[in-house]
Amino acid sequence: MAVKTTVTPGLIFRQAGFNLSPRVDQVGIEERAARFTKRSIKKETKVNGLMLALNMIDLTTLEGKDSEGKVKQMCYKAMHLLDTYPGLPTVAAVCVYPSMVKTAKKALEGSGVKVASVATGFPSGQEPHSVKISDTKFAVQNGADEIDMVISRGKFLEGEYNFVFDEIASIKEACGEARLKVILETGELVTYDKVRRASDIAMYAGADFIKTSTGKVTPAATMPVTLVMLGAIRDFYFSTGKKIGMKPAGGISKSKLALHYLVMLNEILGEDWMNNHLFRFGASSLANDLLMQLMKEKTGVYQGKDYFSID
Amino acid sequence: MNHKGINMSIPRNNTLKLKFDSARKYAPAPESRAAAKIDPRYDLFINGKFEKPLSKKYFDTINPANEEKLSEVAEANAADVDKAVSAARNAYNKYWKKMPPKERGKYIFRIARMVQERARELAVVETLDCGKPIRESRDFDIPVVGNHFFYYAGWADKLEYAFPNRNAQPLGVAGQIIPWNFPLLMAAWKIAPALATGNTVVLKPAETTPLSALKLAEIIQEADLPPGVVNIITGAGATGAAIVNHHDINKIAFTGSTEVGKIIQRVISGTNKKATLELGGKAANIIFDDAPIDQAVEGVINGIFFNQGHVCCAGSRLYVQESVFKEVVRKIKDRLETLIVGNPMDKNTDIGAINSKQQLDTIHKYLKIGQKEGAEMYQSSCDLPTKGFYCRPTIFTNVAQSNRIAQEEIFGPVLAIQSFRTDDEVIEKANNTPYGLSAGVWTDKGSKIFNMTTKLRAGVVWANTFNQFDPTSPFGGYKESGYGREGGLHGLLPYLTLQSIS
Structure with missing residues (x-):
């Protein structure tokens, strides 16, 4: 590779041994995150928030038992959340395994709903580099618009930050036009300091989105962890001018919690991030709770959950 | 080297800006005013009863958020102060000094529980009279008020453990003057340790924020404290001065400006009044x-x-x-x-x-x-x-x-x-x-x-x-921020005389 004449922010970061990440105070970040939950979201603000949250969902199925039939059904749901409620948006994307990308792409044709595929040996990421690259390329070739990769947490915890950085950069290259979401699996990194450092590594290595979790590890997304990552995105924006997206995933199944996340997003990164180009919820059961709340806002009464299709 | 990170030039201009207009525009979410019952007029709480002021004067208290009148409260003059101090002295001699500490503690626990039960009402009153956000009065002021009473209730019968080998004696009547920034919380900071140590109280809330202290008077009445143990009288600077100058007060506890704190210190010098002053700051x-x-x-x-x-x-x-x-x-x-x-x-x-x-x-x-x-x-x-x-x-x-x-x-x-x-x-x-x-x-x-x-x-x-x-942590100042500590074990000391036991 040719020697670059301009010094990139990524290189500066790398040369500093990835030690430029600021520290995070646990008590402080948890207090700040709790503060967002004190916002009282009512009336039109609530309806707008619920609609926006629907439009930010990556409707997800990531199971060993996933089949074409299951994926097709989910894709239909992604486009037709509740046909009896006019004016509803679609979800942002469906998120599937690489083997299901082709099926999903076909089912969603012309709808504007994106296809996201997990890759790089999801969820553990314990595969050889070549497998990760071919996994990514396979998904992209089958039509994936977005790739959700996992970082090598083992290497990260060993302190092999260069390895993690290079791996993300090479996956980014393999993605081509597809947008790259980098899953940090924060439940395995444990401390906020490590979450912050992993966020910085991912962004400087080329991530378009940073994402909390696979959904296979507990805890998955939490508000404080997401806040750490939003803070990293904000700092990255001011250092580079580039807007990186955020995707909390796993454990967000209720409307109220989704609204808390949107309040946090709105008050940390502001209006420019309040869209599905820069924010996603990785969730499978959130959509129906949002629909239930929207119907309640419209009709004044709660409807039974059987009025909302599960797929 | 194998650097594959994307190439980004660093913009060196200051045009990067986050937009937060919508972050301030949430649909209104008002707390209901109905939770608070505010009488059109309040008298002085002396000797367990609400009594008309000898001054025959009342002044308005307004809501600083919209300048509307909330109520009018009595203005205590020197004669009213004298009446309140006599009631406190009488209660000290007749009931409070003699009461077994454990029983004293029960009354304070009761006040703490009643504050918690009426938390919503107290939060609304505090916000209306004071102007502070309901989120703060609901999540900070009122819960901490309850905690403070609970904490000092626990000390009432344990003073011999707080000060081993000492006989901890109350001082008598405490005159307490509090500010308008945390009206009910400051009342709790003052009243709770005074009662726990066996003193009786004449308390004056600030003239712009008297209502929550008067609500506390209702609670104290309902808690059936012996009459005169706590007296709450309203008024402005002159009322405060009458308290400071009163000959039968043993201790002054003041929270407020450094300017007034200095005046108080001058006035009580040469008397046997003890004092704690919690004054200004520039942290x-x-x-x-x-x-x-x-x-x-x-x-x-x-x-x-x-x-x-x-x-x-x-x-x-x-x-x-x-x-x-x-x-x-x-x-x-x-x-x-x-x-x-x-x-x-x-x-x-x-x-x-x-x-x-x-x-x-x-x-x-x-x-x-x-x-x-x-x-x-x-x-x-x-x-x-x-x-x-x-x-x-x-x-x-x-x-x-x-x-x-x-x-x-x-x-x-x-x-x-x-x-x-x-x-x-x-x-x-x-x-x-x-x-x-x-x-x-x-x-x-x-x-x-x-x-x-x-x-x-x-x-x-x-x-x-x-x-x-x-409540367990002492609070107080150096230099012109005052002296004496409130809160914690240290907060008991300013209300006690410690006798050596030999």
């Missing part, structure tokens, strides 16, 4: 370059904008290490944009109304002084309500240590920011003030925290946090 919040910056910024925001900055221990001076100065100021400015200023009864309001027209004028005076001194003023771009007393959250940069805005207590949402280079320099600057109530240190380095806490001359030093209060 330094110090951010080092190794601090968790985002949390430090949030701590600075809470440190100065909590309760509209009407906090004696507010972090009104900020010292930022030069290497992170620009970043910190940028982040503070962004955070200012997301603070919601307005109707204190709205659950989303972060900064409510300034307590009075007079205080608003004082704040405006200092904003003018700051600009005149050459400091750079920056205010949030939020809209303010047209009625009521409001002030935009304000920061000053380009501030010098010799500026008045960096030396004098403003008691409003105004932060003066200065830079520093070394640890020694900031210690010197932080201590270079007549006050010494509190300070904050923000660094990830533990050894630095210990170094700072031993050298900062302030009654409380918070590390990586600010404005944390707990």
Whole structure:
């Protein structure tokens, strides 16, 4: 590779041994995150928030038992959340395994709903580099618009930050036009300091989105962890001018919690991030709770959950 | 080398900006006023009953958020004060001094429980009368009031363990004068330790915020405390002066301005009155370059904008290490944009109304002084309500240590920011003030925290946090911030005489 004449922010970061990440105070970040939950979201603000949250969902199925039939059904749901409620948006994307990308792409044709595929040996990421690259390329070739990769947490915890950085950069290259979401699996990194450092590594290595979790590890997304990552995105924006997206995933199944996340997003990164180009919820059961709340806002009464299709 | 990161040039302009207009525009979420029953008129609470003032005078108390009259309260003159002190003396001799400590404790526990039961009502009254956001009165003031009574109730029958080999004797009648920034909380800080140690009380709330103390009087009446143990009388400066001057009061507990504190000290010199004074402050919040910056910024925001900055221990001076100065100021400015200023009864309001027209004028005076001194003023771009007393959250940069805005207590949402280079320099600057109530240190380095806490001359030093209060922790000042401690075991001492047992 040719020697670059301009010094990139990524290189500066790398040369500093990835030690430029600021520290995070646990008590402080948890207090700040709790503060967002004190916002009282009512009336039109609530309806707008619920609609926006629907439009930010990556409707997800990531199971060993996933089949074409299951994926097709989910894709239909992604486009037709509740046909009896006019004016509803679609979800942002469906998120599937690489083997299901082709099926999903076909089912969603012309709808504007994106296809996201997990890759790089999801969820553990314990595969050889070549497998990760071919996994990514396979998904992209089958039509994936977005790739959700996992970082090598083992290497990260060993302190092999260069390895993690290079791996993300090479996956980014393999993605081509597809947008790259980098899953940090924060439940395995444990401390906020490590979450912050992993966020910085991912962004400087080329991530378009940073994402909390696979959904296979507990805890998955939490508000404080997401806040750490939003803070990293904000700092990255001011250092580079580039807007990186955020995707909390796993454990967000209720409307109220989704609204808390949107309040946090709105008050940390502001209006420019309040869209599905820069924010996603990785969730499978959130959509129906949002629909239930929207119907309640419209009709004044709660409807039974059987009025909302599960797929 | 195998660097594959994407190539991004760093924009070196200042056009990058986050947009927060929508972050301030939530649909209204008002707390219901109906939770609070406010009588059109309140009398003086003396000897367990509400009694008409001998002065025959009443004054209005208004809601600073919209300038509407809430109620009118009695104005106690010297004769009323005398009546209240006699009631307290009588109750001291007749009931309270003789009562087994365990029984005293039961009464205080009862007050604590009743405060909790009526928390919502008390929060609404406090917000209406005081202007502070309902979120704060609901989540901070009232819960801490309950905690304070619970904590001191527990001490009532354990004084011999608090002061081993000493016989802890009450002083007698305590005259207590409290400010308008945390009306009910300050009442609790004063009344709870006084009762636990066996003293009786004459308490005067501030003239702009008498209602929550009068609600507490209702609770005390309902709790069936022996008549006269707690007397709550309302009035302005003259009433306070009558309390301070009263010959039969054994102890003065005052929280308020340094100016009045000095007068009190002069008046009681040569008498046998004991005193605790909790006065002004100009706390330094110090951010080092190794601090968790985002949390430090949030701590600075809470440190100065909590309760509209009407906090004696507010972090009104900020010292930022030069290497992170620009970043910190940028982040503070962004955070200012997301603070919601307005109707204190709205659950989303972060900064409510300034307590009075007079205080608003004082704040405006200092904003003018700051600009005149050459400091750079920056205010949030939020809209303010047209009625009521409001002030935009304000920061000053380009501030010098010799500026008045960096030396004098403003008691409003105004932060003066200065830079520093070394640890020694900031210690010197932080201590270079007549006050010494509190300070904050923000660094990830533990050894630095210990170094700072031993050298900062302030009654409380918070590390990586600010404005944390707990009944178990003593609070009080150095220098012109006053003397004596409230809270914790230390808070018992000012209400006791310790006899040696031999």
